[in-house]
Amino acid sequence: MSTDNAHAGLADFLAAGTDADEVPELDRLLRARPLLGAFSTLFHGSEAEVLMRVMVLGEIGRNADMPRWSPDSLRARFAFIDPVKLETVLRRLRDHTLLRFEDGQYLLSDIGRNAGAALTMLLELSGEEDAELGFxxxxxxxxQAVDRDTGDALQQLLGKLNDLTLHFEDAIASGSEFRILSARRRLAANARWLDRGTALLRDLLADEDIPFERATLAQRIGLAQSRLARVDASFQRALNKIESQRVTLGGSGISSSDVAGWLRGLDAAALAGLCADALTPCPDLTLLAGGHELLDRAEPAAANEPVPEAAAAVLPAPDDAPIAPAPQMEDLRLLELFGQRMARLTAPSALADIVPGGSFAQASYRMSLLALLRDADADGMREAGEGPIADFLRMPVDVRFSEQLQPVEDDNVAAITVGEVVPRPADPI
Incomplete structure (x- = not known):
């Protein structure tokens, strides 16, 4: 595309009286028109046409031992493509300078090779979660390796890090266990890119000739990476708070999180079936006034007569409330027995050895007690009250959980979180 044609097309988008040469943001793009034209050639048309062009261009450039291809070798290589369609693809790539045809052979042009290499990098990272940060x-x-200007790349990287930070903060603020766990997995997926980015920034800042603006930008990226490194602790605190508020349904050992997870796994039709007999539309509000009552109110107003005041509604005299029977004492025998068992520990014990036993509800109760004990340690506080629960929370043990599961040979428990209970050493006298 010529410069005049490009400027004529841009005039339709620019404000009246504005010339394309007066817009600094367009200057670099106008100078890179051949490269942009290459991508326009690749991605113009239907999805099938785009896939064919990208595939043919990539395969031609992938064979380093044979940079030049004869028409017969191309037809043999792409025998699975209709010959007429293949010729159309080759002609379009050739007409738009992505391919060159010299001495009866096809070869990649410089622009075509650069476009193919850029697409190769994107495709290589496309299968990973959060490929943007890796790219x-x-x-x-x-x-940085070829000593080129890294300003725009640093700006893009900083923008991505800030976007991740906002995403993680929104997940924590939502209070949703599922959003927090999803955000935590996303953070783990980006961990290696954060580490590599830190190494790159260290090398960049080690250059004594780095411009001040670049150094400032690199430091801002370092601060953003530091914030992301501390997010995992915030995730854990939020999950601990959710754990303390989790409700167990009766003695089943099934928590509200289990129910929510099960509901999230259902499709819309299944959810609608569950709600069929559980929800009813709100009834229409009925006006509780008859015609004669409205007439009694309207006649005095029409005759400019005072409207009689409504009779005062006096509440009946108070009555003594019935005395309720004393509430039943909570059965804490299972807590006391488990506490005695924990007190006898002399060496680290796996959760799989001390939690299972009895019914699933009893094992779930023991697991919740250990989670409560772990949370008390994480907050740096110990229960100061009296009673069996306070005594249990003051036990000199450390509880450690992981995110892995291990199978358990128990009739009521199939798997359990990998972890251990470690007795603390006795304080020296």
Whole structure:
């Protein structure tokens, strides 16, 4: 596309009286028109046409031992494509300078090879979660390796890190266990890119000739990475708070989180079936006034007569409330027995050895007690009250959980979280 044609097309988008040469943001793009035209050629048309062009261009550039292809070798390589369609693809790539045809052979042009290499990097990272951060980190590493301007790459990286920070903060603020766990997995998926980005920034700041603006930008990226490194602790505190508020349904051992997770796994039709007999529409409000009552009110008002006041409604005299029977004492025998068992520990014991036993509800109760004990340690506080629960929370043991599960040979428990209970050493006298 010529410069005049490009400027004529841009005039339709720019404000009246504004010339394309007066817009600094367009200057670099106008100078890179051949490269942008290459991508326009690749991605113009239907999805099938785009896939064919990208595939043919990539396969031609992938064979390093044979950079030049004869028409017969291309037809043999792409025998699974209709010959007429293949010729159409090759002609379009050739007409738009992505391919060159010299001495009866096809070869990639410089622009075509660069476009193919850029797409290869994107496709290589496309199968990973949060591929954007990996691509931006790789882009920064490449620019730094060839000693090119890294300003735009640093800006893009900082924008991505700030976006991740806001996403994680929103997940914590939502109070949703599922959103927090999803955000935590996303943080773990980006951990290696954060580590590599830190190494790149360290090398960048080690350069004594780095411009002040670049150094400031790199420091802001370092601060953003530090905030992300501390997010995992915030995730754990939020999950601990949710754990303390979790409700167990009766003696079944099933928690409200289990029910919520089960409901989230149902499709819309199943959810509608559950709600069929559980929800009813709100009835219409009925006006509780008859015609004669409205007439009694309207006649005095029409005759300018005082409207009689409504009779005062006096509440009946108070009566003594019935005396309720004393509430039943909570059965804490299972807590006391478990506490005695914990007190006898002399060496670290796996959760799989001390939690199962009896019914699933009893094992779930023991697991919740250990989670409560772990949370008391995490907050740096010990129960100061009296009674069996306070005594249990003051036990000199450390509870450690992990995110893995292990099978258990028990009739009522199939698997349990990998963890251990470690007795604390006795304080020296």
């Amino acid at each position: 931006l980190t790789a882009q920064l590493a490449g620019l």
